Amino acid sequence: MPRFRLRRWQLAAAVLALLLITAWLFAKARGPELPGYTVEAGPVVQTVVATGRVAAPSRVQVGAEIAGLVVARHVMEGDRVAPGDLLVELRAQDLQAQRDEAAAALAALREAELPDARARLREARARLAQAERELARRRELGERQLVTREQIEQAVQAEIAARAAAEQAQLAVEALAGGARETQARERLAAAEAALARAEVRATVAGTVLTRGVEPGDIVRAGDVLFEIARDDPGELRIPLDEKNLARIAVGQPATGIADAFPDRPFAATVHHIAPAVDPSRGTVDVRLRFGNEVDFLRQDMTVTATITTGEAADALVVPDDALLEVDEGRGTALVLRVRDGRVQRVPVKLGLRGLAMSEVREGLQAGDRVLAATALARDALPAEGDRVRIDEQPAPKTGADRSRGELPVQLD
The missing domain is CATH 2.40.30.170 (Efflux pump adaptor protein, beta barrel domain)
Structure with a gap:
């Protein structure tokens, strides 16, 4: 009996080995x-x-147009700005004084010199009218031979002088009222205001401040770059x-x-x-x-x-x-x-x-x-x-x- 069992075990082992070899050969073939x-x-x-x-x-560099002392800075890096926003203020007493002087000169011209010139014009016109009447009266008397030729000529000269004075007074009024003198005074005021405006450094474009190179108390020169702005x-x-x-x-x-x-x-x-x-x-x-x-x-x-x-x-x-x-x-x-x-x-x-x-x-x-x-x-x-x-x-x-x-x-x- 043990011998029969041994043979069965050997047969099973041989079959298993044969199956493994067959599988290996099949896999190798694939x-x-x-x-x-x-x-x-x-x-x-x-x-x-x-x-x-x-x-x-686009990066815009904003700089100072005049030299001066910085009295205030209004923006920092990262701030959004619009055209015209105030960035920096410079001390400008002398420019303020020049602007005030020009404004006072224009006001004096309009409020004092112009009314005085108009009064002189009215007076000159009245004298001209009087001279014209006197000339007409003497000519009439001359035709009647009641006055001499010399008196008539004197009346003519007086009328000419009065007319010239009236014309000169008219020119003076025109020069003050919208004429050359007023224009000159307005231009001086505009120039003074423009110079004063340069003491306020403002943004020229809409954007974001990238860099700043100025602090209150700094002294800047004309042309110094104070800010760099990234345009929107x-x-x-x-x-x-x-x-x-x-x-x-x-x-x-x-x-x-x-x-x-x-x-x-x-x-x-x-x-x-x-x-x-x-x-x-x-x-x-x-x-x-x-x-x-x-x-x-x-x-x-x-x-x-x-x-x-x-x-x-x-x-x-x-x-x-x-x-x-x-x-x-x-x-x-x-x-x-x-x-x-x-x-x-x-x-x-x-x-x-x-x-x-x-x-x-x-x-x-x-x-x-x-x-x-x-x-x-x-x-x-x-x-x-x-x-x-x-x-x-x-x-x-x-x-x-x-x-x-x-x-x-x-x-x-």
Whole structure:
């Protein structure tokens, strides 16, 4: 009986060994299990991601037009100002005195000299009328030979003198009432007021104060810059972009910005300027993005990451970048290892939108094809054409896609 049991145990062990050997041979015949993906069709968005800073498109420097002592400063950095807002007051007693003197001179002209000139004009006109009557009377008497010719000539001279005096008085009134003298007095007053106004430094544009370089008690000179104001134009981001991405960037492309200080407040922007030259020391090109005035939480020189949409495809075949071999960026071609019926096929493909995680394949593959994650394998472990392999299905790389739109953004540095 023990002998029979021993034989049964040996037979079971032999059968199990045979099954294991058969399974091993079957697995070996199917080939090794390697990581891979299934090619899927869907929309794809290509983006360029770069970091830059907030920059005001227009900075206005406000300075002093005259020298003087600062007696008051009314704004600080970050304050909002409108055109005409008072920024700084300078001490200006001498200019105030000149303005008061000019104003007093104009008032004296209008209130004293002008009434006196008008009175002299009335008196001159009365004398002229009297001289005209006297001349007429003597001429009448002369016709009757009751007065001498000499008396008539004296009356004529008196009338001429009275007329000249009246004309001179008229000119004096005209000079004082809107004429040359009043104009001159008004101009002196205007010049004095303009000089006094320069003692008050005011904002010339609407914007935000960026820097201030003055405090009460400081002595400033004409031409000194006291404030720098960022004009209220649409804001800008200045992005130093790697020159390898220059061909993908165009004016008008949409972008999304995220400030390091406000990561939960993304905002829309648009490419509106690309520098005409590349910085040779850094190998970058400056790109300016403009955003609207509604984005009011950004500050000058704040760090912002911009994601620029450089290309879109509504229905594209997308494969992970680690499935691409022998990539030729210039020609836009690559090689993939496709697995069909359990065997490897080396397939050349034509690439479209490119990125760090995913790429569009325009020719060479179809939806549903399965490809190996070739770059994840060691070079000596790459299967050859016709080798048998099995695919260990891997999930597609995550690239921060907007799942609500079903997009697969392609990010480029």
